Amino acid sequence: xxxxxxxxxxxxxxxxxxxxxxxxxxRVINDQERVHPExxxxxxxxxxxxxxxxxxxxRALVTGRGSTVAVVASNTSLYGxxxxxxxxxxxxxxAGYTVNITVLRSPDQSDRADAVxxxxxxxxxxxxxxxxxxxxxSAVEDVPSRMPAVTVFGTGAGGRAHILLDExxxxxxxxxxxxxxxxxxxxxxxxxxxxxxxxxxxWRATLEEAGVPRPEPIPVTWEPRSGYEVGSxxxxxxxxxxxxxxxxxxxxxxxxxxxxxxxxxxxxxxxxGFDDTPLAAYTRPSLTTVSQDFVELxxxxxxxxxxxxxxxxxxxxxxxxxxxxxxxxxxxxxxx
Amino acid sequence: xxxxxxxxxxxxxxxxxxxxxxxxxxRVINDQERVHPExxxxxxxxxxxxxxxxxxxxRALVTGRGSTVAVVASNTSLYGxxxxxxxxxxxxxxAGYTVNITVLRSPDQSDRADAVxxxxxxxxxxxxxxxxxxxxxSAVEDVPSRMPAVTVFGTGAGGRAHILLDExxxxxxxxxxxxxxxxxxxxxxxxxxxxxxxxxxxWRATLEEAGVPRPEPIPVTWEPRSGYEVGSxxxxxxxxxxxxxxxxxxxxxxxxxxxxxxxxxxxxxxxxGFDDTPLAAYTRPSLTTVSQDFVELxxxxxxxxxxxxxxxxxxxxxxxxxxxxxxxxxxxxxxx
DNA sequence: CTGAAAGCGCTAACAA
DNA sequence: TTGTTAGCGCTTTCAG
Numbered sequence: 053x054x055x056x057x058x059x060x061x062x063x064x065x066x067x068x069x070x071x072x073x074x075x076x077x078x079r080v081i082n083d084q085e086r087v088h089p090e091x092x093x094x095x096x097x098x099x100x101x102x103x104x105x106x107x108x109x110x111r112a113l114v115t116g117r118g119s120t121v122a123v124v125a126s127n128t129s130l131y132g133x134x135x136x137x138x139x140x141x142x143x144x145x146x147a148g149y150t151v152n153i154t155v156l157r158s159p160d161q162s163d164r165a166d167a168v169x170x171x172x173x174x175x176x177x178x179x180x181x182x183x184x185x186x187x188x189x190s191a192v193e194d195v196p197s198r199m200p201a202v203t204v205f206g207t208g209a210g211g212r213a214h215i216l217l218d219e220x221x222x223x224x225x226x227x228x229x230x231x232x233x234x235x236x237x238x239x240x241x242x243x244x245x246x247x248x249x250x251x252x253x254x255w256r257a258t259l260e261e262a263g264v265p266r267p268e269p270i271p272v273t274w275e276p277r278s279g280y281e282v283g284s285x286x287x288x289x290x291x292x293x294x295x296x297x298x299x300x301x302x303x304x305x306x307x308x309x310x311x312x313x314x315x316x317x318x319x320x321x322x323x324x325g326f327d328d329t330p331l332a333a334y335t336r337p338s339l340t341t342v343s344q345d346f347v348e349l350x351x352x353x354x355x356x357x358x359x360x361x362x363x364x365x366x367x368x369x370x371x372x373x374x375x376x377x378x379x380x381x382x383x384x385x386x387x388x
Numbered sequence: 389x390x391x392x393x394x395x396x397x398x399x400x401x402x403x404x405x406x407x408x409x410x411x412x413x414x415r416v417i418n419d420q421e422r423v424h425p426e427x428x429x430x431x432x433x434x435x436x437x438x439x440x441x442x443x444x445x446x447r448a449l450v451t452g453r454g455s456t457v458a459v460v461a462s463n464t465s466l467y468g469x470x471x472x473x474x475x476x477x478x479x480x481x482x483a484g485y486t487v488n489i490t491v492l493r494s495p496d497q498s499d500r501a502d503a504v505x506x507x508x509x510x511x512x513x514x515x516x517x518x519x520x521x522x523x524x525x526s527a528v529e530d531v532p533s534r535m536p537a538v539t540v541f542g543t544g545a546g547g548r549a550h551i552l553l554d555e556x557x558x559x560x561x562x563x564x565x566x567x568x569x570x571x572x573x574x575x576x577x578x579x580x581x582x583x584x585x586x587x588x589x590x591w592r593a594t595l596e597e598a599g600v601p602r603p604e605p606i607p608v609t610w611e612p613r614s615g616y617e618v619g620s621x622x623x624x625x626x627x628x629x630x631x632x633x634x635x636x637x638x639x640x641x642x643x644x645x646x647x648x649x650x651x652x653x654x655x656x657x658x659x660x661g662f663d664d665t666p667l668a669a670y671t672r673p674s675l676t677t678v679s680q681d682f683v684e685l686x687x688x689x690x691x692x693x694x695x696x697x698x699x700x701x702x703x704x705x706x707x708x709x710x711x712x713x714x715x716x717x718x719x720x721x722x723x724x
Numbered sequence: 725c726t727g728a729a730a731g732c733g734c735t736a737a738c739a740a
Numbered sequence: 741t742t743g744t745t746a747g748c749g750c751t752t753t754c755a756g
Contacts, residue, residue: 134465134470137489141491150488152487154481155477155478155481170484172441174444174486301667304671307672308674335672338644
């Protein structure tokens with residue numbers, strides 16, 4: 053039926069081939085000092101000749117710790133998450149770790165338990181969770197605290213090391229920009245979070261500080277289509293002159309709807325995005341948006357975890373990475 | 389310094405707690421039949437009480453096979469790749485597998501060897517490689533043939549099971565659409581592949597069959613910015629009336645450059661994209677493009693691998709998934 | 725500097 | 741139906 057399993061060469065094979073004991077091979081493989089250079093050379097030659105690869109399962113079994121970090125997220129293909137993942141993978145690879153992904157697709161309790169179960173059965177070194185929504189957040193809480201973990205995005209969870217982008221600062225800058233332009237208030241089309249997001253908080257706080265009306269947030273999903281639907285509705289309310297969208301995709305949908313409805317952007321309505329995706333500079337109009345370095349976020353998240361794994365140095369507070377406003381064509385002063 | 393490692397409960401602990409031998413526990417865990425229901429219940433209770441998780445490293449060590457599939461790619465954040473990854477993860481999770489990602493970032497020989505080395509040291513069940521470029525392609529060739537593997541995109545490699553999207557068919561439909569509209573020829577702005585891509589082949593063949601001039605492909609990168617640069621150049625060549633872009637991002641960059649240069653799309657120049665990203669329907673003009681189901685591609689790729697792992701059934705030929713043209717605003721008849 | 729022995733947690737024979 | 745015995749490939753004492 054299936055091919056008889058062919059054994060990969062083991063340390064014993066290498067030992068036999070180079071005429072030493074397999075413990076000596078282990079020392080060579082693990083770069084320990086106390087090996088005669090000549091012996092080392094002989095062993096290395098045998099390793100090469102046999103095409104030997106250390107077996108990380110066996111190693112994990114005896115050391116009790118793997119060299120894999122798991123990334124837990126509810127989505128890995130949206131721009132920001134995909135790029136963050138890329139950053140994690142980059143830093144992890146450089147540090148000799150391997151990256152595992154687990155997508156939490158349903159809020160279903162048993163589904164989540166299953167995922168966590170599976171996570172923990174692997175020989176993990178640590179775990180990075182995207183806690184922008186409640187899925188990963190509750191998963192983190194199911195993970196025993198002895199497992200090193202860092203949370204990325206949102207509010208964190210379980211008292212874990214936490215790193216995030218300064219979404220609140222970005223939102224503040226965005227709203228201030230619009231206010232400075234002369235808009236009386238700014239509407240917000242955002243994905244309803246269970247816990248208020250930095251974007252929401254920054255928006256709300258800035259309006260409040262300016263003493264201007266604070267309209268109800270308009271709920272959307274992350275799809276451009278959803279932005280389009282909201283945009284069509286906004287087009288009918290001529291008192292709305294500025295919209296702060298949850299991300300660039302939503303903003304693009306809104307812009308398109310507005311223009312399809314005969315309204316001008318930014319002439320009639322200013323629209324601001326979030327994320328600064330590669331496309332944001334090339335849509336028409338190009339988007340004023342908040343730029344975030346997701347790749348750096350991912351790298352730093354891994355570094356944080358790495359510190360936890362190696363020295364158990366728990367950072368005092370959350371790490372906040374800067375964001376900045378990029379002004380483009382989609383915002384302007386309101387029509388007088 | 390670092391916390392003393394706390395042992396997770398092992399089978400022995402469960403055995404002790406439930407008053408059976410640990411092999412019986414093994415039977416229960418692995419859902420084998422020959423266990424007294426009562427014993428089973430007792431064991432399960434102990435599992436629950438202790439919070440026992442099977443150790444997959446130990447299991448992999450003895451069975452010689454892991455339950456992890458590795459995905460090897462040169463990029464995981466571009467829309468198509470990110471979505472394909474999502475499809476793989478989805479199917480893998482459903483089948484009880486875990487997904488590992490390895491990004492091949494440099495064509496450097498030793499770098500690649502390092503990555504493959506690391507891959508093979510894990511207890512893998514199999515491997516999925518994105519062979520759209522030469523990086524993953526040569527990595528696959530470094531992997532011993534005993535390891536089940538499937539290649540996705542491009543031309544495949546190493547005689548492995550291969551699944552891809554019908555990019556050639558998509559390109560043909562796109563070019564035919566443009567030709568039918570009355571364009572005399574169609575230029576192609578594509579990312580130069582080492583081996584001709586389906587997009588390139590479909591474009592070239594369709595032009596050839598139509599007996600129209602076949603201009604040199606215009607090299608770009610996957611960035612919208614690159615599309616913009618190419619678009620600026622195209623804007624100066626008033627004999628170009630139709631451009632087939634390598635993907636939607638490039639198309640968007642081209643469109644923007646064209647319009648910035650005072651040319652109309654599709655009035656002066658028709659632009660066609662590829663991928664049908666969520667945004668393609670909402671840019672201005674919206675993009676005529678070729679739609680591809682990346683998530684399905686990912687799922688099917690995993691299924692293929694799964695078949696290889698479980699029954700070693702090597703498919704006869706490559707699996708080709710359909711693509712289809714979506715006509716929107718960015719294409720139209722040439723000005724007479 | 726090198727070798728011998730033990731055992732990580734598990735599955736797969738085989739025995740009872 | 742359950743228990744016994746090996747041993748997967750490796751690192752870690754501890755001897756030499």
